[in-house]
Amino acid sequence: MKTVKHTLALGLCAALLGFGTVSCNEELLEPQPKASINSADAFNTPSRVLLQVNNMYDYVKAGNFLGGRYQVYGDIRANDFINRTSNLVTGAAVWQHTITESSQNDVINLWGAGYAAINQINVFLAGMEENAPKFAATPFAADFATTTATYYKAEARFLRALCYYSLLQYYARPYTDGNGSKPGLPLRLKAEKDLNNNNLARSTVAQVYEQILTDLNFAEQNLPLTQSSASLNVTRAHRNTAIALKTRVYLSMARYEDVTKEADKIVSAAAPFRAATGVAHELNPSIVSVFTSPQETTESILAFPFTAQDQPGTQNQLAYYYLPSNQGGNGEYNLSTAAGSILAEPRFTATDARRVNFVTTVSNVSYLRKYTAGSTASSPYTDKAPVMRYSEVLLNLAEALARTNGAADARALALLNAVRTRSNPSTTTPNPAAYTASSFSSTFSIIDAILLERRIEFLGEGLRNNDIMRLLLPFPAKSTVSAVQPSATLYIWPIPSTEIATNQAMTRN
Secondary structure, rough: OOOOOOOOOOOHHHHHHHHHOOOOOOHHHHHOOOOOOOHHHOOOOHHHHHHHHHHHHHOOOOOOOOOOHHHHHHHHHHOEEEEEEHHHOOHHHHHHHHOOOOOHHHHHHHHHHHHHHHHHHHHHHHHHHHOOOOOOOOOOOOOOOHHHHHHHHHHHHHHHHHHHHHHHHOOOOOOOOOOOOOOOOOOOOOOOOOOOOOOOEEEHHHHHHHHHHHHHHHHHHOOOOOOOOOOHHHOOOOOHHHHHHHHHHHHOOOOOOHHHHHHHOOOOOOOOOOOOOOOEEOOOOHHHHHOOOOOOOEEEEEOOEEEOOEEOOOOOHHHHOOOHHHHHOOEEEOOOOOOOOOOOOOOOOOOHHHHHHHHHEEOOEEEOOOOOOOOOOOOOEEEEEEEEEHHHHHHHHHHHHHHHHOOOOOOHHHHHHHHHOOOOOOOOOOOOOOHHHHHHOOOOOOOHHHHHHHHHHHHOOOHHHHHHHHOOOOEEEEEOOOOOOOOOOHOOOOOHHHHHHOOOOOOOO
C-alpha cells in the first residue's frame, strides 16, 4: 500500500500544539499546500475518500510511532539488547532508563505522533458523518454508503484502538496494577480543529481500555472479511485483524477467558491451527519466509509497508537500529550474551531457525538480522514494520488456557509446540524440541515456557515491554544499568512536558 499525505481538516495545528509537535501560526491553521486537497472537497469522490483512509494509515505508521520507534523501544527497555552508540536520538536514554518529561526524541515525539494519528482518525470519522449525504449519489457506487463507507469507518476505529493501546503501554500504569484504576490518557474522541478542547483530563486506564474494546468490537462487526489482495490483507485491517488485536488487549488486562473466547474465533480446536473464516491465517512453515520480502504470508496479520520513496524516515528504520554497519545498518544495538539475556538461554538452541537465520555475528558481537533491507539493499530500509502475527495469537491463547486450566491443558501445550517446533523441525518422532505433558510440573512452569517462547519468537518486534509490564515484572538489569522495579517512577514514561504545558487539566505520572 502506498500511502499519500494530504490536508484533511482545518486547525490540525491547534491539536498538534497540545501534542508538542508544532507551534501554531495563521498559515498552519488553514494550510493549502499544492499537493493537498481542501477539506471541503476531500470527500467528493470515491478516490478522494480512499486517500483519506490511506492517510490515516500513514499517520499511524509514522517512523516516530508504529513505523519503527515503537517496536525498538519495546525491546531496548529490557535486557536483550546493548546500546552501542550512546545516541539520544536513537533511544540511548530509553535503554538507560534516564528519560525525562522533556526528552524530545522519545517521550515527546512518540506521544505527539500517537495523538497526531488519533486526531487524523477523528477528523476522518467526523468528515465521514458530515459528508454522508454525498455517498448516496454519483460518482459513488450504489452500495458505497451502506458497505464501503462502513468498512472505512471500521478501519478508522480499529486504528484508533491500536493507537490508544500502544500509548497506554508506555505512559500509564498497567491495567493489572489496580484493575485499571490508575490515571490513563486523555481520551480524545472528537476532531480537534481549534483550541477549545485542549484542556482534557486523563481518563482512567480502565476507561481507555473500555474505549479500545468498544472500537475493536465495532471494527470486528463492520470490517470486511478480507481486503481485495494478499498485500492489503497484511497492510490494512479486516475482521480477523480486529479479533487478533483483541486477544492482545485482553491478555494485557489479564482477562484470560476473554482471550480464549476471541482467539477461538480464528484458531482451530486442534493442529494444524488455522483461521476457518476470513483471511486464512496460519503459521508459515518457514519463519524465515515470514520476514522475506514482501513479508506478506498469511501469518502476518498486520504490518506497515514502506518503499524506497516512502521510508520510515531518518534513524527510525528497524534495519538501521539492528543490522551491523557492514550489513547495511548502523549497529545502534547488538544482542547481549550476558546471563539472563535471550542468547544465554539454553532453551534457545543453536539449531533453532530463529537463531541460525536472525542472529549474525561480526567480530564476536551478535546482532539481530530479522530486518535485512539495509542501505546495501536495492531498496533500502523497506522492511515492513510488524504489528501482529498469527504466532502471537497462538501464544496468547496458549497462555490464557494455561492460566485458566493449568499445566495439564493439552491445547495450550499443542499451541506452544506449534510455534516452537516450526523453528525446530525434526525428522524423528517425537520431536526432541517439543515439550511434553511431563515437561511441566506446575502452571508456573508452562507459563514460563510460553513467556520464553514469546521472547524468542518476537525478538526485535517490540512486544517485550508489553509482557514485562502486564505481568508487573521488573525491567532486568543490563550492563551498567540497574533493574527498574514495578514501584519505580520510571517504570512508566513521564507525561511529556509539552502536554503538561498546553493541557492545564493534565497531571504528571
